[in-house]
Amino acid sequence: MKKKALALVLASAMVASLAGCGSSETTTAETTAETTAETTAETTAETTAEETTAAEEEEAITATITVWGPSEDQSEENGNWLPTMCEQFAAEHPNWDITFEYGVCAEGDAKAMVTQDPTAAADVYMFANDNITDLIASNGIAKLGGETAEYVQSTNSAAIVDSVSVDGDIYGVPFTTNTWYMYYDTSVFTEEDVKNLDTMLEKGVVSFPLTNSWYIQAFYVGNGCTLFGDGYDEAAGIDFSGDKAVAVTEYLVDLVANPNFVNDADGKGLSGLRDGSVNAIFSGSWDAASVKEALGDNFGAVALPTYTLNGEEKQMYAFAGSKAIGVNPNCENMQVAVALAKYLGSAEAQKAHYELRNIVPCNTELLADSSVAADAVVTAQNDTFDNTSIIQPFVAAMGNYWGPAESMGKALINGEVTHENAAEQTEAMNTTMNSDGL
Amino acid sequence: MKKKETTSAKTRRFITNSIVHICLAILAAVWVFPILWVVLTSFRAEKGSYTTTFLPKSYTLDNYIKLFTDTTVLDFPQMFMNTLIIAIFSCLISTFFVLSVSYCMSRLRFKMRKPYMNMAMIIGLFPGFMSMVAVYYILKAIGLSEGSMIRVALVLVYSAGTGLGFQIAKGFFDTIPKSLDEAAYLDGATKFQVFTKVTMPLSKPIIVYTVLTSFISPWVDFIFAKVICRAESKYYTVAIGLWKMLEKEYIDNWYTCFAAGAVCISIPIAALFMFMQRYYVDGLSGAVKG
Known part of the structure; x- marks a missing residue:
């Protein structure tokens, strides 16, 4: 009996303590949720941003700011960009006593890492612009207003501003563009040759990642296929149908059959450049160092070429996006976080980023700088962004694009798609891209 | 002919x-x-x-050499140590859990025994990562999701639920003659003494098996480590590190190091196996004399 009573008491004590935990936990959660909802919805981001300008003599703030960025930005070997910039920012604001905490999160992972638990995520983080829709949906990113928004608009090209805007609101301070272009061996191709893919294929071996859906659309978009109208109109859907798409599929069937074409999968392109069996590849700035090492003095980088479809020259179009600094609406010191985001995306920070890690800047003034403009990689990336790319749509339905496009690439490489069934296969791809089913 | x-x-x-x-x-x-x-x-x-x-x-x-010296971007030695520490602790705890639960299920008789075994069977049919989001929020609520407590959280995650996987060890304990226990009880042994002094020495193969399986799980688990470590790269385990090496930005430079890392991971596991292998043979030989 005694034992049972004891057990009962213990059990009830446990339940009580658990319940205690639970209730206190929920209340705090609710209150923070309420305050953040109030503050973030419209006011804070904008007012704080204005405050920073209005109050020249800043009020004293003690804050702990968590910052997430890729690990290269935090490594000694690569110049420690992120901590250096944060310290400089703190030095510029002597009245703010800021403690920085750093976390590792590559730009493309922001979607997964921040949305997992926005309340425990970083206050300021770097993200790739295609993550925006998910971040907004999970209340993981704040609108920027006032002076910060003006700064973004005044220092970037319209295309870059659009890439971080949703419904007219700006959500991040862009610091680089994100796209792919062409690397080639200058001893094989002349500057004239690299303007047309088919000319190149006659002279040397070209490797293209046809089985990667981030690349294959270059051909389709080149012949008038569209993704969500201008990229922002979800209702317009994906238009990879009709004769224009079939003609491209037919072209790709021939391309795959060309002995001078190598499909770039599992690093085949880069390893081919190393041993000389491939003379041109399509990739982005992340491979710049490896390609330079492989090609040495013959290194060349240029915007995308055209391809010849039934006698007509068609321009290839890459997907382009940007990487930007975002602010978490659940952050306690909005004012500081917004100011830091703006600082990390400023011309000064972009310049340091370029010098330390070759991150191509997107600030318009900085791009005009002769030392930056002379870099082949910068020129290639910016030419691509400005002329031979479309903004990668980040509407939710874009998620249906990737699978079918990749399947098409694989089927082309396997030889499952032939001239006979090209029309049928293209139509099937278009149908799946426009349906919500898997 | x-x-x-x-x-x-x-x-x-x-x-x-x-x-x-x-x-x-x-x-x-x-x-x-x-x-x-x-x-x-x-x-x-x-x-x-x-x-x-x-x-x-x-x-x-x-x-x-690169794997162990180039630590500024991907700190493999740190990840290796994290995983080793987590593996050692969760191995000790979960081995204790598994053997205790198995012993209870095999030797003790109580009302909840059958319902518990059924329940464990059914729960065991669900994949563990089904609960990962819930596990994360529970750990966050008790303050284990940040800083050095992440290691504790991971040890908890890898060891706390292992009591459900008692079936194999219980099956083994069932084969040990009950008369041995009874003889010990007659000599005045308590249940715990029977467990430690009679059952355990006779169950070396199954102990080895339990130790090995529970030691391996932190090395091969990716999902929980990713969900719990999030951006805190100091506490990454090898699974996250190896996955990172294959990301678009790193793959070209780190691919061969990835293979080296995979080989290195097999070393502690192989070492533990070799050390414990000799106990596999023992078994029941010489348990009942005469």
Whole structure:
């Protein structure tokens, strides 16, 4: 009996303590949720941003700011960009006593890492612009207003501003563009040759990642296929149908059959450049160092070429996006976080980023700088962004694009798609891209 | 006539055996090749993720050196130590849990025994990562999701639920004669003493098995480590590190190091196995004398 009573008491004590935990936990959660909802919805981001300008003599703030960025930005070997910039920012604001905490999160992972638990995520983080829709949906990113928004608009090209805007609101301070272009061996191709893919294929071996859906659309978009109208109109859907798409599929069937074409999968392109069996590849700035090492003095980088479809020259179009600094609406010191985001995306920070890690800047003034403009990689990336790319749509339905496009690439490489069934296969791809089913 | 028959029987047996052996050899090769390939790749001198030849053209130790010295971007030694610490602790705790639960299920009789075993069976049918989001929020609520407490959280995650996997050990305990326990009780032993002094020494193979399986789980688990560590790279385990090495930005530079890392992970596991292997043989030999 005694034992049972004891057990009962213990059990009830446990339940009580658990319940205690639970209730206190929920209340705090609710209150923070309420305050953040109030503050973030419209006011804070904008007012704080204005405050920073209005109050020249800043009020004293003690804050702990968590910052997430890729690990290269935090490594000694690569110049420690992120901590250096944060310290400089703190030095510029002597009245703010800021403690920085750093976390590792590559730009493309922001979607997964921040949305997992926005309340425990970083206050300021770097993200790739295609993550925006998910971040907004999970209340993981704040609108920027006032002076910060003006700064973004005044220092970037319209295309870059659009890439971080949703419904007219700006959500991040862009610091680089994100796209792919062409690397080639200058001893094989002349500057004239690299303007047309088919000319190149006659002279040397070209490797293209046809089985990667981030690349294959270059051909389709080149012949008038569209993704969500201008990229922002979800209702317009994906238009990879009709004769224009079939003609491209037919072209790709021939391309795959060309002995001078190598499909770039599992690093085949880069390893081919190393041993000389491939003379041109399509990739982005992340491979710049490896390609330079492989090609040495013959290194060349240029915007995308055209391809010849039934006698007509068609321009290839890459997907382009940007990487930007975002602010978490659940952050306690909005004012500081917004100011830091703006600082990390400023011309000064972009310049340091370029010098330390070759991150191509997107600030318009900085791009005009002769030392930056002379870099082949910068020129290639910016030419691509400005002329031979479309903004990668980040509407939710874009998620249906990737699978079918990749399947098409694989089927082309396997030889499952032939001239006979090209029309049928293209139509099937278009149908799946426009349906919500898997 | 008779002689001819034996020769043909002999030839026939020889042919059958040859076919069987060739089949087995092919299967063995298929099974071993991927492992061999990873080991060879870890010593490959050519850079990059793709090579045109199956076997590397030249060999080097640089991949291992880079893996353990180039720590600014991906700190493999740190990840290795994290995982080792987590593995040791969760191995100790979960081995204790599994053996205790198994002993209770096998030797004690109580009302909840059957319902508990059924429940464990059913819960065990669900994949563990089903609960990962819930687990994360519970850990966050009790303050284990940040800083050095992440290690504690991971040890908890890997060991706390292992009591449900008692079936194999229980099956083994069931084969130990009850008369041994009864003899010990007559000598005045408590239940715990019977467990530690009688059952345990007779169950070495199953203890080895339990220790090994619970030691391996932190090395191979990716999902929970990713969900719980999030951006805190100081507490990453090897699984996250190896996954990172294959990301678009790193793959070209780190691919061969990835193979080296995979080989390194097998070392502690293999060492533990070799150390414990000798206990596999013992078993019940000499348990009941006379």
